[in-house]
Amino acid sequence: MSSFPGRMKEYPTIAIDKFDKENLSARAYFLSHCHKDHMKGLRAPLLKRRLQCKLKLYLYCSPVTKELLLTNPKYAFWEKHIIAIEIDTPTQISLLDEITGEKEDILVTLLPAGHCPGSVMFLFQGLNGTVLYTGDFRLAKGEVARMELLHSGNRVKDIESVYLDTTFCDPKYFQIPSREECLIGILELVRSWIKMGPYHVVWLNCKAAYGYEYLFTNLSEEFGIKVHVNKQDMFKNMPDILCHITTDRRTQIHACRHPVNEEFMQGNRLPCGMRTDDNVPLRVISIKPSTMWFGERSRKTNVIVRTGESSYRACFSFHSSYCEIKDFLNYIQPMYVYPNVIPLGKTKKNVEDILKPFCRSNFDSPVVLYKPLGTLKRPKTTDPSNTDEDCVDLFDDHSLTYLRSKISRGCKWTSEIVKEENVSSKDHRNIDIPIGPSEASINFSLQKNYVDCEESNGEDEEDEEDFKEDESPTVHSNTTNGYMTSKNLNEENKVASGSQNVTADPEDDAVPKWCTFFHCAITKDNLSDPQECVSASGEHKCSQSPLLSDSDSDSTHISSINSSQSTHISEQGSQGWDNQADTLLLSTQEKAAASVCTLNRYPYLVLGFGEQVFTEASVAEAAQTNDRDHHDETSSVTSPVRPVSDRRKGNSQGEEGDHAILKSNSQSSSDFEIPSSPGAEQPKSPVLQYLYERLATGEPLMTDKQL
């Protein structure tokens, strides 16, 4: 939930998404989308009264948000005070102080946020700089790079501050299956059920909020069956949605809600109470859209989980994952970033620590100077307060991000000292910066390798968690050589290529990346198309560490859980993932067969699945409320879906195995198989020998010429 206070530092005379208390006195109001937690104070008597006094006081929002707001009678009084601004249309607004007569012009641009219908981000440009308020957003990796209005020419705009939706800004939400993946999973589940006959209906157990509409429209489009909803008048002017929903209960797909009445659902009845004419009982399955996430080490991308006899959860997220947030921010690289949301169990500082490395303010300030291979060995510290967190500070992305930033912003590459504020007091953190980009990067990767070697062994779980917070979203989580090397080479390639292409995602595939050079399944061809990389299989292929075989990660299953064997199965009976000892999952292999394209910011499926993702049997099972024995069969062949933390504790053997693979692989690749940077020569073996000896002893290194 947003805890954005309503005002931005740079433009304190406007109020966004919060309209109570001191925000009341704003010169203009902005609403990013129509969710209640962003509308606080919006119908308060005080505000209502203020509108009556000030005829030129306006609320700015997208046309869709305006429509949704005004169709709610409680907000009808805004009618004369709302100005809809078209998306992607820079619009000048005069902020007038009616008392002092003071006037300030500001240019605002609404950018699609992909959160719910009408949701936008606000880009403000004015005398106090350019700032971006994201509202709530879900943007897939690379999408930000395609937003023209965030660019000037072919460069990203110089953004002072980002006020960011950090709902899932926690490494545990590393990956959330893409909208396309989730949609395909749901479509296939629904298909499997409703095809069994006209009395088989599905109930989508959606919350009372906007955001599920694209689910409805896709289902309707796919099956030619309108979705039953309680109300549709808010969409009366949105034919694209309206034509896919209905208030007629006689349909096989329902998303109706009912003033909570327990006994209603117990007889597998629909909230709307729909019955068949001939009293044949309806066979209802419920699908509850819920956010599912996967840690970076999880290779599962199961989007449907069976939670009871006839109930399922389907992956669905309104917000960007950790990975997507990092991609977003890494692209924008503002001076400052302010979290709008503090995830549960996290502190503001936790979130800020994650975000900081992406801020120019951070890498502009104190630190880092480094020479080729010069101070590779970090002096061993005996200071007990020097924790792994320090290690993260020293060896995370700051400097590299900075260097890349300089390139992408057209700065000339020079040797200079970059200071890093929070570590400036620690001398040993100073690293010499080489003149040449390739040398810099190689040096950096070796440094990281060294430290990783030392630190990753014998780390406890918490330390590992700490590390993860700094990981690049493009690689798997582990603290071995392989991981860090991949990350650094990634950076190296960017630097070496000297890419100026700011319209392409820096983490994306336009820039050669580590996996390109190694024996991973990804070919240069499919790397060249960022779209494809993201959506063809619905996965970010490059987010998988090439060190791990991923051949089996794409098989489709349906999840079912053991608790369905107990006598009483209910919607609530099996909440949470922890108890899903047996899980049959809807996998994503077949998704590749489906072509998915994105219209506007919502995905629409191109029809034509060749195959049934679900087995007939697995779905039919749900209908057999008394037959509870054959779950064993499914459970035995599938893996449980459990939180990462659980998996750690419960599956240490598998964990060990992973480590072993990673270590052996990374050993060879990081030390000997690093491709030469363009223009750089690979050291000959005597030189290597020398280098390694020096490294081992921690003595200073001589340059090639000196040798």
Add this chain to the structure above:
DNA sequence: GCGATCAGAT
């Protein structure tokens, strides 16, 4: 009686 706030539930 209305709103703000909190706890609890879904």
Add this chain to the structure above:
DNA sequence: CACATCTGATCGC
């Protein structure tokens, strides 16, 4: 799997 909302209790105006 936690997002966004609703309900009900309590308190204050």
